[in-house]
Amino acid sequence: MTPAHRIAELCESIRRHDHLYYVEARPEISDRDYDRLLDELKKLEADHPDLVTPDSPTQRVGGAPIAGFVTVVHRVPMLSIDNTYDAAELREFDARVRKLLPGEPVRYVVEPKIDGVAMSLTYENGLLTVGATRGDGERGDDVTHNLRTIPGIPLRLHGDHPPALFEARGEVYMNRAELERTNVGRLAAGEEPYANPRNLTAGTLKLLDPRLCAERRLSFFAYGSGAIDGISPATHRELLDLLRAFGFPVNTHIVSFESIDDVVSYCTQWADERHKLPYDTDGLVIKVDDLAQREKLGVRSKSPRWVVAYKFAAEQATTRLRAIDVQVGKTGKLTPVARLDPVRLAGTTVSNASLHNAQEIKRKDIRAGDLVVVEKAGEIIPYVVRSEPDARTGAEAVFEFPKACPVCGGSVEPDEGEVFYYCTNPACPAQLKERLRYFATRNAMDIEGLGEGVVEQLVDTGLVGSIPDLFRLEVDKITDLQLKGEKATRKLGAKNAKTLIDGIRTSKDRGLTRLLTGLGIRHVGEHVADLLAQRFGSAAGLLAATAEQLAGVEGIGPQRAGAIHAFFQSDSGRALIAELESLGVKLTEDQRVVPASSGLSGKTVVVTGTLTKFSRDEAEAMVRAAGGHPAGSVSKKTDYLIAGEKAGSKLEKARSLGIPVLTEEEFEKLLGT
Secondary structure, three states: OOHHHHHHHHHHHHHHHHHHHHHOOOOOOOHHHHHHHHHHHHHHHHHOHHHOOOOOHHHHHOOOOOOOOOEEEOOOOOOOOOEEOOHHHHHHHHHHHHHHOOOOOOOEEEEEEEOOEEEEEEEEOOEEEEEEEOOOOOEEEEOHHHHOOOOOOOOEOOOOOOOOEEEEEEEEEOOHHHHHHHHHHHHHOOOOOOOOHHHHHHHHHOOOOHHHHHOOOOEEEEEEEEEEEOOOOOEHHHHHHHHHHOOOOOOOOOEEEOOHHHHHHHHHHHHHHHHHOOOOEEEEEEEEOEHHHHHHHOEOOOOEOOEEEEEOOOOEEEEEEEEEEEEEOOOOEEEEEEEEEEEEEOOEEEEEEEOOOHHHHHHHOOEEOOEEEEEEEOOOEEEEEEEOHHHOOOOOEEOOOOOEOOOOOOEEEEOOOOOOEEEOOOOOHHHHHHHHHHHOOOOOOOOOOOOHHHHHHHHHOOOOOOHHHHOOOOHHHHOOOEEEOOOOEEEOOHHHHHHHHHHHHHHOOOOHHHHHHHOOOOOOOHHHHHHHHHHHOEHHHHHHOOHHHHHOOOOOOHHHHHHHHHHHHOHHHHHHHHHHHHOOOOOEOOOOOOOOOOOOOOOEEEEEOEOOOOOHHHHHHHHHHOOOEEEOOOOOOOOEEEEOEOOOHHHHHHHHOOOOEEOHHHHHHHHOO
């Protein structure tokens, strides 16, 4: 037998045993026999490196660390799911569904809502090419290097005739036993244990070194799909069967019902049953089974109408509120924080909880020294539900917002409704630290090396007193900066100092959109920053704009325009822009020019199949450049379908809806090329 044949034989055998062990939980060989197969494969591949394939089982162990994360645009948006919390809300959901499907029988599929990290896995011609986090639903991080280490995720779809494109969606999670194993090792090393499986899972997927991810034994459940070419399941149950056939682990506790009463009964039963599972769940997901009915039901702006989550009642705990402190944000907003006697809640130890604002404290009559009930919103964010007045001794103190900022001593003023209080001192160190942290984030100026510890010391030592001061820093001024760690203080060092200065200098050319995002102007996030930069083109254009002109930009509106206009007309805002300009920061934005001959401006376009002249991503980029909107699925709102070879279900659907289907040549003509 040739080495190539033996390697192929070993790969097939190991994949089969991986599936039996990790997906079906019925191994046929011992761990020792499995290791012998894997060792033989490793040796053969070492002797014949030209025979190593991307889907070889040896490639799961993780290669070299990557330099950083790449942003992935989801072909089909990963929408959020509306929540329900009781039987009445579930029945309201059912009533809405049946109203939109008059006279049609409806079947629901109910599955556990795994408390993990949502993931998209894209397979092209059967091979795993990209694995990405949900992110904001439109864009996520490419974490393929880490996902390849998870045994339950197939590197190649099972079967001889995989579709040209198949995007599986599911949840990466960690068993509680694995969290315990990891924490035993950390405690033995004198390190703090991790709080819960979900947080550790999310942190693990953010590691740049896949070898570290491989050590943490993450798991995966598939529960849905995104973009698909070549196959057309009719129901969700058929899709789940397809996922199983392709080699994905699918949760075994998935059932279906035709009656909402049966759904309610099942949800009630699982509020207690879930604690018997080896992994964490925070609810159940109820989906309409028929995919054609889902198409009729459609989606809202952020969530589909055909699915809802039933959230289990949040766990509560009672503890003593010892003090109410105030934190200062980047806009100067003062946020009250409850300092609690530590208490275990939903798997974590809670010692702090947000009190939100002045009205919230007054409405709930929360006082320092109170016995309070604490809950986790979505089992993630702790907050104070109520105080227990009957337990008071008379020593409790009514909270009043400070008249002076607790950080800088500047005056504090409430907003019009006296809901939020603000420090009015623009030079407040607490505000500055938050602004600098935000300024350096990836969606803003993306400054490598400007982490939280560095920001703290730059401000505390007086090296940075404003955003422009960042661009005045030099390597020799920050090399000896003392960074405070958990156990010791260390110097920044020459290498890290150079990395930071290089990152700051590089950020000068990010452009107006990123700069506006990073400045932290009230009501201006990434999307609004892009609208402003594309409409006005430069900071000079924004300085000259009237409030009416700003409000005239689609998506801005009068209130937001007022805040933006106030910033650019203020002495401090104008001085900041002038200072940044003098330091060489780019204050303009390259405009997206739509060719006059383009026939795609404002059109929604779907690309499917294998194109011969350019890739799918290139075609979608060309659509954007022409002023169009690329989409991942065909609907009545689709204007054109660009079809390459092996176009499947999308082509059939486009024809059935009467949507124009373009060849590559016709596509180019519309582009005006």
